Amino acid sequence: MKDLIGGHKTWLGIAILMAFLTLIPFFATDYWMTLLVLILIFTVYASGWNLFSGLTGYTNFGLAWFIGVSGYVSSLLIADHKFFWLFAWPIGALFVGIVSIGVGYILLRIKGVYFAISMVALTEGTRELIGTEYLEPITHGGKGVPFVAGISLSALYWSVLLLAFITVIICYKITSSKFGLRLMAIREDEQAAETMGIHTTRDKIIAFALSAFLTGLAGAIHFTYQNYIDPSFGFTIHLTLTPIVMTLFGGVGTVFGPAIGATLFTFIHEILWAELTILYMAIFGAILIALILFFPQGLLGWMKERGILPRIRKI
Amino acid sequence: MTNFIEILIRGVMLGSLYALVGMGLTLVWGVVGIVNIAHGEFVMLGAYLAFWSFSLLHLNPLLSVVLAIPVFFFAGTMIHKRITERLTKAPELSALILTFGMSILIWNLAQFFWTNTYRSVPYLTGSFPFFGLVFAKSKTVSFFLAIGITAALFAFLKYSRLGKGIRATSQNPEVALVCGINTIKMRAVTFGMGIGLAGAAGAIVSLQWVIFPQMGASYVSKAFAIVVLGGLGNIQGALAGGLIIGVLESLVTQYWSAKMAQIIPSMTILLILLLRPTGLFKR
Amino acid sequence: MELGIWLLEFGTQVQQAYFLKELKRNRMQKEPLLRIDDVVKKFGEVVALDHCSFDIERGSITGLIGPNGAGKTTLFNLITGVLQPDSGHVFFKGEEITGKKPYEIARKGVGRTYQIIRIFPKMTLLENLIVVGKGRERKVMERAMELLHLVRLLEKRDDYASDLSFGQQKLLSLAQVLMFDAELILLDEPAAGINPTLQNELMALIHRLNEGGKTFIIVEHDMSVIMNHCQNAIALNYGQKIAEGSCSLVQQDERLLEHYFGR
């Protein structure tokens, strides 16, 4: 377990990068900042997904549920109850975090593809539920919730930068901790792990709720940025799939894979879509197919296999 | 009361179509082991096949249904041989993502070539009275078509050599392999059949509903509910599941609300997975 | 005054509690390490275990024998909590563990290895051990290194477990069980499929550990392993215990021989 990334040079590099990113609002244009905000939000989504699914092997196809529930709670607080955004965000995230403990307790006993489908069903069901006549007085139903949080782009950017930084640090710490190892043991062989004294249910739920909290926080920021939430935007399957694809792109189960995936992916998307408006989505689909067939271990995995990067887990 | 019976029968008709979509999905899932998210896109392609052959070749849409089966069967086996066969040993996430990619690719290409224009096949519109009840002509014909295709499928699986091979592969691929069954071929054939069913369902759908590139999505969630309800790989279960979902949707819309009816598929999935993970029907 | 009475009462209570604890400990020491009491397990129509009862004494090595489908692996699954019995009880150190979760049972000191090895292939050897260790990071690390040394896999500590040979994986699996200080270790066919040298090494290790106070139950098809290494043997057939006792005794049992050796 040589700590290759713990060297002073690496930390110095990270510090410089962070300082640079922090100072960006002072010289970058709004467009670049918007792009960075989206990259950072998706970095949190992808890392949050990876934190649970990449380590435990439970494919979470309901990331949009985390995002949408937290987005809804925080948006409603800001729009209808005049909460200050800084307070609304953590409330939304805590809400989804706590609810997901219960949800995890119920759903995490379902395994494999069925778990993935149950999460999709949960997302779809919640979306429909928000629109029903019973919840409409609170949620505004299909009309959606438009609001202005009164947050400047720079403040938005710094918030999400801090969140992304914390998320990556948490992922790094977890991957190199015993808790992370236990999660990986669940992925490798859940039953064996349990007969070796690992409280698998508890560990899974903790990881699930932590993932929900972090993605939820990013989700709350996302909809504040968007000034608007409605059931179909809040729970769209794209909010689940894009982060998964980004993670696959960077490397599942790696620490920096999701961040790298989110960054590269957003840039490629930005370039492709400007040039190929309509075929863009078709190309996106083709890339997905190619990724699975020829590149299943992701960028970092591929580099590790080729010996370009050391085969250690902390990257 | 007549209203109730009318709605019940309409639910059954609706359900027969759902069942057709669900049976294709459950076959592929149960035998090939691939959760085909792109299943709905093949329904969409089937609908376009019927639309184009109607508007360009003036082909009767009912003939298109018959035509769709071999066309989509062949396409399905080719897709499996070229692409999805490689997934049989990969983790489940791979298949989910790959078929999702396939879904995006197909509907966007459809959008590119055929535009977002909404189309429909104006054939067999309207209704006919039946002992004081009123039924849509298109749905009634669709119902009998769906029943016919289902019966043919059952007969094929039960009596033909190929069908027996498919059942063997679905129950235990290793044993089937040892017994000299070419499981790769079986999987390709099954995948083809699943796609064929989707295509046929699409051609039937074209009679009833609006056709547009993104229409596939609405069938997939229902098909998933049907598969979970009926039990994985269980054709009879999918038939029953489809009918149940169809009837529930009709009744709940009428006596409760359309929004509650929309929640049925996802609630079904959650409840069944928690209470009876093997599905409601024994194999 | 009242305080005095209260103190007096409290004192008596403390004394009583101490006495009870002592009593419990005495009883526990008399109790066998593991007691299987009238356990029944059915899978649908098939009876996997049929009113099975026996005790395992501390510090013993017991062989569990019987033909395929006799219920040996089911028994292991019941002891470790992977399956729940339909009726009957399992006691470990005098405490009922029926219905407890697998991880709870493991933490009480029951470890097992599997017939088909179930280590964590995409984790390094060291990680495979650390993950099940308890206590402080440094202590866990030291213990892991120690155990890797014991099973002679120290040099490969940073390799993925999937890179090991079959026999080495069995050793790793045993080291894993030792890592969380299991007192009772259930081994499912430890000797099958590995070469004789490694087999001997493994059995020697088991004896060493046994001398150090560990109790073993071994399922093995190779009768010579059982005969050479176990003190006691229990024979199962169709889920019923058909013989129990010292190895030689069991071997002489007519019924067993009939079933087992097909006479």
Add this chain to the structure above:
Amino acid sequence: MKKEDKKGLSRRDFLKGTVIGTAALGMGGFAGKTVFAQAKAPIKIGVAISLTGAWAREGELEAGGYKLWGKVINERGCTFGEVEKLGCPGPGLLGRQVEFVVYDDKSDPSEAIKLIRKLVVSDKVDLILGPYGSAVSNAIAPLAEDYKIPIITPLANAPVIWEGKKREWFVGVLPAAWRNLFGCLQIGKEKGVKTAAFIYSDTAFPIGATRPLVARAKEMGIQVVLDEAYPKETADWEPMMSKAWSQKPDLIIGGGYLPDSIGLVKAAKAVNATPKMFGFLVGPAISDFAKSLKGDATYVTGETFWEPFVKTPGNLDFYSAYLKEYKSEPSYHAAAGFAAGQILERAAKEVNNIEDKKALRDKLYSIKTTTIFGEYEVNPLGHPDSGWQVGKATNLIQWQKAEGKRLLPNQVAIEGMVKQIVFPSGVKTADVIFPFPGWGK
């Protein structure tokens, strides 16, 4: 296939134009610099609009309208109708060529926000014309306030955008959504209907267009037998229509977008629903509606904001220019896009400058004008609903048989049917056919 190509605006040609235009501008506006080196710098107009995704069809029609306006003004210096009276001084707007930077928002508000920022900050566009739809418009409206750049949004009218929001840089072109099918209630009232059923898609625009009508129906003494929103994902409208018809109402009103209206008519025929009148949102005005339903579209009513044959100033010129440019029929989306350009043109000409954004904005909030699309007048600054269009009326069309009718100029028969304006009485082109005579009659 051939037949299909003719109808609608050919998507590939259109996109080719878009992409090339965008690419050229993206590379630092080479085209602009070389060609117009001697002339003044071009006016860059930014557009982030749905070219893919759920509203791609509507978005491309709208963008087609924008581009046509740009082309006409680049050639003549003015467009048609009332603005023509301000004079046609030669190529360009205020002597400067108009160039468009068009991006695709993928029908996603989140994407649109990013693009508007990109347009303002990176592309440094001078002006912005709006996206398609209420959802996206609502998402980008705060940006207009942030950057203090006026945005004219031609195709958004959900109340949430303006109601009580005091928007200062964001003006609309469409009249309020509740007016869309108000004609159905009015006609129904005159003809003495007693009951009405409202079924509509559960999204912002249909809710905003239908719910206020429910209240008005009650005020008018019409009994509301059903008021239900159905889920956005609905693909089979038969259960919903059957539910509505089981109450045997005189009016069935509602819908959502184009597929809803087609699906609802099919469903109505399938359950043999024969109320006295059908009124559906959005779809009936679009020719796809008649083309896919054929004869079944007859007697169905829907709102329209514009028709090729309405007698707004300059409409005939617009129609022929559009036909020449895209070789297909314009829809009201295209007309609204063109009209947004005309409103901008008028304001810019009156201010005689586009650099002074505040003056331009003040003008946009204060002018009253008539475009090819109809009247334009918004609530003035300081009004709680400032920026909301109040000048324009919404008309009701009904598909009627073409046989034996004399067609107006630009009134086209599709599948043997023509659109006739039946409400309000001032502009109607034919009397409403009431009650609905039954299917196939």
